Amino acid sequence: MRAETLVITSESRELARVRAWLGEQLARRGLDSHAQSALQVAVGELTTNSIKHAYEGRAGEPIHISVESREDSVVIQVEDFGKPFDPSRYRHPDLDEMNESGVGLYIVKRLADELTYDLARERGTRWTLVKYQAGTRPRSA
Amino acid sequence: MEIEVTQTGGVTLVVPKGDLDMGTADQMKRTLTELIEKGQSKLVMDLTDVAYVDSSGLGALVAAMKRARAVGGNLKLCGLQEDVRSIFEMTRLIKVMAVHSDRQEAVASW
Secondary structure, three states, rough: OOOOEEEEEEEOOHHOOOOHHHHHHHHHHOOOOOHHHHHHHHHHHHHHHHHHHHHHOOOOOEEEEEEEEEEOEEEEEEEOOOOOOOOOHHHHHHHHOOOOOOOHHHHHHHHHOOOEEEOOOOOOOOOEEEOOOOOOOOOOO | EEEEEEEEOOOEEEEEEEOOOOOOHHHHHHHHHHHOOOOOOOEEEOOOOOOOEHHHHHHHHHHHHHHHHHHOOHHHHHOOOOOHHHHHHHHOHHOOOOOEEHHHHHHHHO
């Protein structure tokens, strides 16, 4: 199945559209409802980060979300063209604290089998999330 | 997001319907803050009709829980759907928040 892309603008009301589109894409690719739900949360968190941090709340800026099937996995990319992610500012949350913020990326890492980011571009960040089909996750992943 | 608020005994029951994400978290936080400021700090939230909660939504609930506890109340939860519950487990909030299986149990726990 070929890659599909959704382009949204950086407003929170777009998050529901992302969830609906992604659910449909993942169902067509054979993922069960729990995997769909997990990836909707993960992609929602990355999209929220783009709105809040990359674009610092500015509306009307583009965010691209793509889904691609591979033999053993689904690969999802979330790409913005704003302020790049700064890995030096990321702190793993202390889960013994009752955190009011700062757990979004932690949730993404827990829900994805692999998560990488590409900063080697003119602007913004491209996140790549891989979810393997049940029983196909490589030992090293 | 539709948020229904009713009183049962001395407990305030909050029943949201819809997704709790970045777009609705502020509304939730505002609603809960107003209730607590009016003295309604014994809160039960029934999440039966919430299929999606993200970190912004969690943040709104944690903030309200802290605020309620600071004045002698609490925010107790019930009716968590399986996928929502897994987010609470992943972030360990399931251990620090009072989570009940259903509305009757949560209200009775006060």
